Amino acid sequence: MEANGGKVAEPLQEACGIVGVFAPQEDVARLAFFGLFSLQHRGQESAGIATADGQHIFSHTAMGLVPQAFHEFDLQRLPGSIAIGHTRYSTTGSSLAKNAQPLVTNGAHGAVALGHNGNVINAAELRKELSLEWGCSFATSTDSEVILQLLANAPGVDWGQRVAYLMRRVQGAYCLVVLTPDSLIAIRDPLGVRPLCLGKLNGGWVVASESCALDHIGAQFVRDIAPGEALLINQEGPKTIHNGNEGRSALCVFEFIYFARPDSRLDGRSTYAARVEMGRQLAREHPVEADVVIGIPDSATAAAAGYSQESGIPYREGLVKNRYVGRTFIAPDQRIRELGVRIKYNPLPEVLAGQRVVVVDDSIVRGTTTPHVVEMLRRAGTKEIHLRVCAPPIKWPCHFGVDMATRRELLAANRTVEEVRRFVGADSLGYLSLEGLYKAVGKPREGFCDACFSGRYPIEVQLEMDKLALEHS
Ligand code: SF4
Structure with missing residues (x-):
C-alpha cells in the first residue's frame, strides 16, 4: 500500500x-x-x-x-x-x-x-x-x-x-x-x-x-x-x-479501504468488517497456491485475515511495524516518504523464508513504496510474492481532499496490471474489482465517489489541479 x-x-x-x-x-x-x-x-x-x-x-x-x-x-x-x-x-x-x-x-x-x-x-x-x-x-x-x-x-x-x-x-x-x-x-x-x-x-x-x-x-x-x-x-x-x-x-x-480507522463506522457500516470482506472477495477473485498470507500492517491486516479465511491459507505476521513511526503516506514530501519505508517495517524471516506468500495491501498509489516492500520480503528469503490489493487500480486524480492531484504521479494511470506487477517486482498481482469492492462495503455504488478508480466524478472537475495554486496566486 x-x-x-x-x-x-x-x-x-x-x-x-x-x-x-x-x-x-x-x-x-x-x-x-x-x-x-x-x-x-x-x-x-x-x-x-x-x-x-x-x-x-x-x-x-x-x-x-x-x-x-x-x-x-x-x-x-x-x-x-x-x-x-x-x-x-x-x-x-x-x-x-x-x-x-x-x-x-x-x-x-x-x-x-x-x-x-x-x-x-x-x-x-x-x-x-x-x-x-x-x-x-x-x-x-x-x-x-x-x-x-x-x-x-x-x-x-x-x-x-x-x-x-x-x-x-x-x-x-x-x-x-x-x-x-x-x-x-x-x-x-x-x-x-x-x-x-x-x-x-x-x-x-x-x-x-x-x-x-x-x-x-x-x-x-x-x-x-x-x-x-x-x-x-x-x-x-x-x-x-x-x-x-x-x-x-x-x-x-x-474511507472504507484505507483512511478511516477500522474501529470507526461509516454510514452504519463497520470499516473493519468491510475490510475483512475485501480480503475474502480478493481471495475469490484472485486465488493462488501459497503457504502463508500476510498483511501490510496495519491497514491491510483485516483484509489479510479475510483472504486467509476464504482461501484456507494460514495467516501470519510477516512484517513487524515500528509503531512509533507515523504513517509514511502522511509525510508530505516524497523523499521523506521513501526514507520512512525503511524504518517502518522489518520482515520476519522465520515466517517468510522459503515460503510462497500472499501479501495483502490496501492500495498502490504512486508505487514509491511497494517495490521497497517487495524487495524487503525477498531479502528475507520469501520464495514467491503474490500481491493482492484491496482497491482497483488508481487511475484518476482526487479533487476531494486526498493528496493525489495529477495523473502523472499515479502508477496505474497508464500501465496495465502486468506492467505494474513488473514495476513492483511481485510474482503475481491482483486488484480487487470495483464490483467486488462494493460487495465488500455492502452498499450500492450509487451514494459513493469512486472517481480515482473509475474517472466518474460526482461533480465536474478540472483534471489537473495545483495544490499550491493559492500560493502562486
Ligand atoms: S476520488 Fe473520490 S473515492 Fe477517490 S479518494 Fe477522492 S473522494 Fe475518495
Missing part, C-alpha cells in the same frame, strides 16, 4: 480530521485534544484547538503531531464550554504553521473559527472575488480560509441563511466545524464526500470525522450528519439549521 492507515507506505494522504465539543461543565479543550488524538491518522502535519466561553474565542495551533502541538499549559489557556479541533494534512497550501487550523477571523457577524476536512474546487475564483469585491484579506494559502471568509461575511440574518449561501457558492468536499462565541456548527457538503458524525456526552454533544473519536472520549454515537446538513449546537441542543441535500451523495469509498 501504500496508503493508509498503516500502510506500507506510500501513499495517500487524507486531508484532515476535525472534532467539535459543546459541553458546559466539561474541560472541552482536553476533550477536543483526546478526540484529535484518535483522529491523528487523518493528518500529522499540524494540530490546533479553538475554544469559546460565550464571549470570546481562544486558539492554539502548532506544527507536528497532536501531543507535540499541545502541552498542559496550552490546554489550560483554552477556557470555555465549546471547542473545535483540527489535525492537518495539506491538500491545498503548504505545510506551514500559518496554514494550521482552526483558522480564526473577525467577520461581519463577529468572531468565527473554522476547521475543514476536504478540498474546495473553486477556491481560486472565490478568493479573487472575496479580495476584490468584499475587501477580504488572506493570511494563509489554504482553501479553508476562503470558506472561513465566505461564511464569516456571508449575507443572511442567521447562520442557517449564511450556511445556505456558503453551500450555493462553494464546490467540492468540505466537512466543517465552526465555532462562534456561543455556538458550535457542524457542516457537511451536499455530497457528503467526507464523513462526519454526532455523539452525545454527559449532557453535551460531540461531532467528529469518525466515530472512533466519540468512543475515545466516552461519547455515544447518535447519527451521521447528513450530506448537505448544517447542525447548530448551543444551550438548547442540536438543531438542523439548513438542509442542502441534493438527493444524491458521494461518500469517498477510499
Whole structure:
C-alpha cells in the first residue's frame, strides 16, 4: 500500500480530521485534544484547538503531531464550554504553521473559527472575488480560509441563511466545524464526500470525522450528519439549521479501504468488517497456491485475515511495524516518504523464508513504496510474492481532499496490471474489482465517489489541479 492507515507506505494522504465539543461543565479543550488524538491518522502535519466561553474565542495551533502541538499549559489557556479541533494534512497550501487550523477571523457577524476536512474546487475564483469585491484579506494559502471568509461575511440574518449561501457558492468536499462565541456548527457538503458524525456526552454533544473519536472520549454515537446538513449546537441542543441535500451523495469509498480507522463506522457500516470482506472477495477473485498470507500492517491486516479465511491459507505476521513511526503516506514530501519505508517495517524471516506468500495491501498509489516492500520480503528469503490489493487500480486524480492531484504521479494511470506487477517486482498481482469492492462495503455504488478508480466524478472537475495554486496566486 501504500496508503493508509498503516500502510506500507506510500501513499495517500487524507486531508484532515476535525472534532467539535459543546459541553458546559466539561474541560472541552482536553476533550477536543483526546478526540484529535484518535483522529491523528487523518493528518500529522499540524494540530490546533479553538475554544469559546460565550464571549470570546481562544486558539492554539502548532506544527507536528497532536501531543507535540499541545502541552498542559496550552490546554489550560483554552477556557470555555465549546471547542473545535483540527489535525492537518495539506491538500491545498503548504505545510506551514500559518496554514494550521482552526483558522480564526473577525467577520461581519463577529468572531468565527473554522476547521475543514476536504478540498474546495473553486477556491481560486472565490478568493479573487472575496479580495476584490468584499475587501477580504488572506493570511494563509489554504482553501479553508476562503470558506472561513465566505461564511464569516456571508449575507443572511442567521447562520442557517449564511450556511445556505456558503453551500450555493462553494464546490467540492468540505466537512466543517465552526465555532462562534456561543455556538458550535457542524457542516457537511451536499455530497457528503467526507464523513462526519454526532455523539452525545454527559449532557453535551460531540461531532467528529469518525466515530472512533466519540468512543475515545466516552461519547455515544447518535447519527451521521447528513450530506448537505448544517447542525447548530448551543444551550438548547442540536438543531438542523439548513438542509442542502441534493438527493444524491458521494461518500469517498477510499474511507472504507484505507483512511478511516477500522474501529470507526461509516454510514452504519463497520470499516473493519468491510475490510475483512475485501480480503475474502480478493481471495475469490484472485486465488493462488501459497503457504502463508500476510498483511501490510496495519491497514491491510483485516483484509489479510479475510483472504486467509476464504482461501484456507494460514495467516501470519510477516512484517513487524515500528509503531512509533507515523504513517509514511502522511509525510508530505516524497523523499521523506521513501526514507520512512525503511524504518517502518522489518520482515520476519522465520515466517517468510522459503515460503510462497500472499501479501495483502490496501492500495498502490504512486508505487514509491511497494517495490521497497517487495524487495524487503525477498531479502528475507520469501520464495514467491503474490500481491493482492484491496482497491482497483488508481487511475484518476482526487479533487476531494486526498493528496493525489495529477495523473502523472499515479502508477496505474497508464500501465496495465502486468506492467505494474513488473514495476513492483511481485510474482503475481491482483486488484480487487470495483464490483467486488462494493460487495465488500455492502452498499450500492450509487451514494459513493469512486472517481480515482473509475474517472466518474460526482461533480465536474478540472483534471489537473495545483495544490499550491493559492500560493502562486
Ligand atoms: S476520488 Fe477517490 S479518494 Fe477522492 S473522494 Fe473520490 S473515492 Fe475518495
